[in-house]
């Protein structure tokens with residue numbers, strides 16, 4: 443059984459606290475959970491980054507099969523922790539067991555997906571333009587492959603303590619690319635973080651890798667995160683969390699002597715557009731389904747549907763009545779931390795006291811501390827457009843329904859929105875003439891467009907995009923979930939006229955990795 447000691451894990455070592463400590467807190471009781479956790483400091487950042495830099499050359503040039511085996515070993519290690527992991531995560535986050543078991547499965551599946559991506563080799567993007575010495579202007583032999591960027595700093599998210607944390611999508615995709623990782627642990631689940639970090643540490647050892655491939659820095663301070671991003675040996679950053687936190691890291695990264703990319707996933711209200719025929723034919727059913735999505739995980743999903751745009755009238759009234767009934771009967775839910783609960787309360791109170799907004803339902807009041815009582819509001823389109831604050835994310839189960847008079851208003855509302863992770867269209871066939879012209883507009887605003895579904899519940903797959911224009915992310919060209927996430931940590935290098943014996947294995951004539959290649963413009967099979 444893996445023990446939680448509160449240590450800082452740097453490479454193969456575990457360092458007890460030498461400076462301050464902090465406590466894990468059970469958000470359901472407010473009680474601290476032992477042990478005390480070491481606050482990592484600047485010397486730990488320095489040591490972790492130095493080791494990561496030393497590990498880079500060997501890890502980044504590892505054969506794909508060996509790196510895939512490492513990812514599989516991390517997955518196996520997390521599975522082997524068993525109930526101790528979900529028990530600790532429940533105590534630290536207040537999330538229910540089935541949710542955490544599902545999230546553990548997703549985390550393990552995500553690591554295995556990246557193992558398969560690494561094995562398949564398309565990420566290398568091997569491209570060969572053979573020499574044309576007889577051409578009027580001779581062409582040299584040109585061979586391109588992708589290489590890893592360098593050590594990556596990962597900031598675990600509070601709301602997915604497994605799938606978006608220590609061994610979450612950022613870490614898995616950085617490892618897959620060949621980048622050592624230094625994780626700044628989220629202070630709301632330090633014990634969960636340490637259990638996973640120790641599983642990674644063991645996988646590094648079992649696979650015979652350089653210990654600097656992974657380090658774990660627990661801590662509460664902004665200084666710790668800032669120092670990590672500022673360290674010159676870090677070459678990219680993965681982050682999921684608040685807009686303020688993400689932007690602070692973007693600024694630090696941009697202000698370095700060598701600026702580096704920050705892939706921050708921050709804030710989204712995930713607009714849903716309800717079309718007239720769908721509202722007429724199944725408004726009541728949709729109202730109840732909306733509340734299920736809204737209240738999933740106490741609304742602490744970045745994909746939470748925080749805005750519904752719908753045509754005013756009796757069908758919308760039926761949708762609202764059904765949603766209000768469902769929300770009115772929905773129990774209060776535990777939130778992740780006192781700070782997140784306080785933020786939620788502040789956001790809901792601001793909407794509740796807004797003169798142009800009407801509250802139509804609240805969820806049931808909770809018994810314990812840090813419980814989210816869902817909230818549903820209605821406003822008219824002109825009021826919504828007049829105050830940008832109404833379109834800011836309220837992290838938790840709060841949503842606003844915006845009434846429009848006609849279809850002409852939708853384009854203006856969409857244009858006024860900030861960038862989003864998702865945009866959802868609820869329509870029947872008879873609505874399609876209204877839907878079609880909006881699809882290009884939504885593609886300009888969001889990373890994923892859904893038809894007749896709900897945005898919560900992200901599939902981890904090859905085609906998934908969990909990204910979008912600012913402030914959904916700080917870089918809309920990519921995704922933090924799914925196979926494409928590996929591209930964030932790669933860069934292309936072209937080798938011109940190198941003799942075969944000096945080429946990296948991926949580019950050699952005999953194709954030792956057996957990967958598909960583009961040769962003289964045409965794809966060849968592996």
Ligand SMILES: NC(=O)c1ccc[n+]([C@@H]2O[C@H](COP(=O)([O-])OP(=O)(O)OC[C@H]3O[C@@H](n4cnc5c(N)ncnc54)[C@H](O)[C@@H]3O)[C@@H](O)[C@H]2O)c1
Pocket residue numbers: 597598599600601626627628629661662663664665666667668682683684685686687688690691707708709710743744745781782785786837
């Ligand atoms: N949209 C989302 O997916 C999402 C997810 C989680 C949290 N949030 C929002 O963020 C709020 C706070 O939650 P959180 O603690 O998870 O996010 P956070 O952004 O406050 O913290 C995330 C991580 O970044 C670090 N960090 C934050 N600000 C920093 C700074 N200025 N410099 C260096 N490091 C910094 C923190 O220590 C932590 O490790 C929530 O109430 C919610 O509003 C949004």
Ligand SMILES: O=CCCC(=O)C(=O)O
Pocket residue numbers: 601602742743744745897898899900901
């Ligand atoms: O909170 C961000 C991720 C949301 C997600 O992964 C999901 O909806 O499944």
